[in-house]
Amino acid sequence: MTVNDILEESKKYIMNTYKRLPLLIVKGRGNRIYDRDGREYIDFVSGLAVNNLGHCNPRVTVAFQKQAQRLVHTSNLFYTEPQINLARLLVENSFADKVFFCNSGAEANEAAIKLVRKYSKDKGNGRYEIITTYNSFHGRTLATITATGQERFHKGFEPLVPGFSYVPYNDADAVEKAITDKTAAVMVEPIQGEGGVNVPDEDYLKRLRKICDAKGILLVLDEVQTGLGRTGRLFAYQYTGIEPDIMTLAKGLGNGLPIGAMLATDPIAQAFTPGTHASTFGGTPLVCSAAIEVIKTLTEDEMLLDNCRRMGKYLTEELNSLKEKYPQIIRNVRGKGLLIGMELSIKGDDIVQECIKKGVVINCTMERVLRFLPPLDINPIDIDALMDILSEVFSSITGQ
Numbered sequence: 192m193t194v195n196d197i198l199e200e201s202k203k204y205i206m207n208t209y210k211r212l213p214l215l216i217v218k219g220r221g222n223r224i225y226d227r228d229g230r231e232y233i234d235f236v237s238g239l240a241v242n243n244l245g246h247c248n249p250r251v252t253v254a255f256q257k258q259a260q261r262l263v264h265t266s267n268l269f270y271t272e273p274q275i276n277l278a279r280l281l282v283e284n285s286f287a288d289k290v291f292f293c294n295s296g297a298e299a300n301e302a303a304i305k306l307v308r309k310y311s312k313d314k315g316n317g318r319y320e321i322i323t324t325y326n327s328f329h330g331r332t333l334a335t336i337t338a339t340g341q342e343r344f345h346k347g348f349e350p351l352v353p354g355f356s357y358v359p360y361n362d363a364d365a366v367e368k369a370i371t372d373k374t375a376a377v378m379v380e381p382i383q384g385e386g387g388v389n390v391p392d393e394d395y396l397k398r399l400r401k402i403c404d405a406k407g408i409l410l411v412l413d414e415v416q417t418g419l420g421r422t423g424r425l426f427a428y429q430y431t432g433i434e435p436d437i438m439t440l441a442k443g444l445g446n447g448l449p450i451g452a453m454l455a456t457d458p459i460a461q462a463f464t465p466g467t468h469a470s471t472f473g474g475t476p477l478v479c480s481a482a483i484e485v486i487k488t489l490t491e492d493e494m495l496l497d498n499c500r501r502m503g504k505y506l507t508e509e510l511n512s513l514k515e516k517y518p519q520i521i522r523n524v525r526g527k528g529l530l531i532g533m534e535l536s537i538k539g540d541d542i543v544q545e546c547i548k549k550g551v552v553i554n555c556t557m558e559r560v561l562r563f564l565p566p567l568d569i570n571p572i573d574i575d576a577l578m579d580i581l582s583e584v585f586s587s588i589t590g591q
């Protein structure tokens with residue numbers, strides 16, 4: 192079958208929920224992916240902030256290959272060591288006391304929303320509402336699209352789940368004003384990822400923490416995209432000097448294996464008891480064996496996180512030089528670590544396509560924000576290669 196035949200088969204058999212790029216990927220190694228014709232691409236997407244340690248990371252791969260030969264799944268009716276070991280590692284390296292495992296970011300947020308409601312119900316305070324922000328993204332289940340402060344994700348799925356309200360991002364005063372006697376929690380991303388790589392002011396989370404403490408409500412951080420080293424710390428909240436009550440993770444946690452986690456402090460976690468929440472596949476030995484190696488790789492020494500911070504700075508500087516050269520189409524460069532966005536005054540889809548033709552894969556979110564999410568061990572040579580390609584593409588658009 193030709194590549195075109197296969198792409199046609201995809202249309203025939205797979206539901207039409209993605210606007211896919213016309214690439215058939217068959218192999219990945221480190222920060223490279225390869226199509227069926229053997230063409231190599233530098234990967235500045237990392238499976239959407241998932242393959243933080245690179246494709247087929249040897250340490251992760253060996254761990255889950257070994258585990259695959261021992262035990263893949265038993266259900267959560269029983270105890271398994273990889274799950275316990277992973278939970279311990281997450282607790283030891285974060286604010287949290289307890290972990291709930293699931294399979295995706297949406298499920299982690301769904302679990303967080305349920306935990307907020309159950310905790311409040313147990314306290315008998317009549318609170319259940321959650322304040323989230325415009326341009327947020329929290330997932331695709333019914334509760335998490337409702338939590339997502341973007342109407343385009345709501346359309347066609349009404350009636351939505353009751354109990355959510357929205358305020359502008361990076362506006363702590365707006366949160367304070369929106370709190371009512373029904374508010375149970377505030378839920379935000381430390382940096383909005385899908386919403387356009389929006390980095391809030393340095394004191395934003397600190398102010399939210401203060402407001403939540405003063406009003407006796409919970410602070411939930413969605414670190415599905417910012418977590419696991421992406422911003423140059425294990426978790427983005429670690430830059431802020433505050434700790435959340437609940438945090439959600441997924442994406443980079445399994446470096447490609449599907450795993451999500453919802454972490455909480457003990458008093459809050461206690462609201463979940465047998466029967467209140469569950470997942471058949473949540474925290475299987477297979478995915479946990481991979482995630483253990485991810486956490487160990489990121490915490491055993493600082494090299495990778497240090498590289499992420501340094502390369503993030505370098506890439507940001509280079510993108511800013513490009514902005515100076517093409518101010519008519521590049522509006523803004525922003526981000527932290529290797530979660531970087533470049534806002535354009537034109538749509539970005541064609542630029543993504545042109546970059547792919549030239550051998551580098553990048554992403555575009557919110558139509559006009561080019562997003563760069565390379566594996567955390569990216570090097571200056573590959574960044575320079577990206578910059579050469581971007582320069583060529585911008586030069587051909589502007590004729591400059």
Ligand SMILES: Cc1ncc(COP(=O)(O)O)c(C=O)c1O
Pocket residue numbers: 294295296297298300328329330331380384385413414415416417441442
């Ligand atoms: C911040 C954030 N939360 C939740 C999700 C949903 O994660 P998943 O697609 O694994 O359900 C995403 C996905 O992009 C995300 O960026």
